[in-house]
Amino acid sequence: MKEEEYSHMFLSLVYSLQMQTMIHLGKLPNPATGKTEVDLDAAQATIDMIDMLKAKTVNNLNENESRFIDQILADLKLNYVDEKNKPQLQEEQKTDEVAEKESADEPSPEN
Numbered sequence: 001m002k003e004e005e006y007s008h009m010f011l012s013l014v015y016s017l018q019m020q021t022m023i024h025l026g027k028l029p030n031p032a033t034g035k036t037e038v039d040l041d042a043a044q045a046t047i048d049m050i051d052m053l054k055a056k057t058v059n060n061l062n063e064n065e066s067r068f069i070d071q072i073l074a075d076l077k078l079n080y081v082d083e084k085n086k087p088q089l090q091e092e093q094k095t096d097e098v099a100e101k102e103s104a105d106e107p108s109p110e111n
Contacts, residue, residue, distance in 0.1 A: 010057075010065055014050060018072045021046040025076075025083050040084060047076050 022028045024043035029036045054069050061069070 007062065007065060010061075011068055014053065014069055014072055017046055017050050017053075018076060021050075021076050022079070025079050027079060027083075038083060040080070043076075043080055043083070047073070047080060050076070 019028065021043050023030050023037075024039045024046060026036050026038035050069065050073055054073065057065075057069075
């Protein structure tokens with residue numbers, strides 16, 4: 001019975017860290033504020049923590065626990081990369097818009 005209880009607790013811990021990371025990635029609203037906020041540094045720290053748990057539990061996890069933590073890490077890392085690339089894309093679009101506006105505002109050369 002203890003082993004089953006520990007397994008459930010381990011899965012709950014990893015799931016809790018997953019939800020925390022999804023909140024940091026802006027994929028879920030913060031339950032305290034109701035707002036969707038992105039904090040990539042906090043998300044990376046939590047992903048690193050799950051990676052550490054995986055490394056420290058090598059050969060101690062059953063098949064279900066191992067598959068669960070692997071799937072969560074893969075999902076979180078893909079979402080992290082997705083969010084990390086979004087600001088760059090938005091920043092490039094803003095830069096292009098500013099450049100277009102500035103060139104439209106420049107007076108044409110007189111001959």
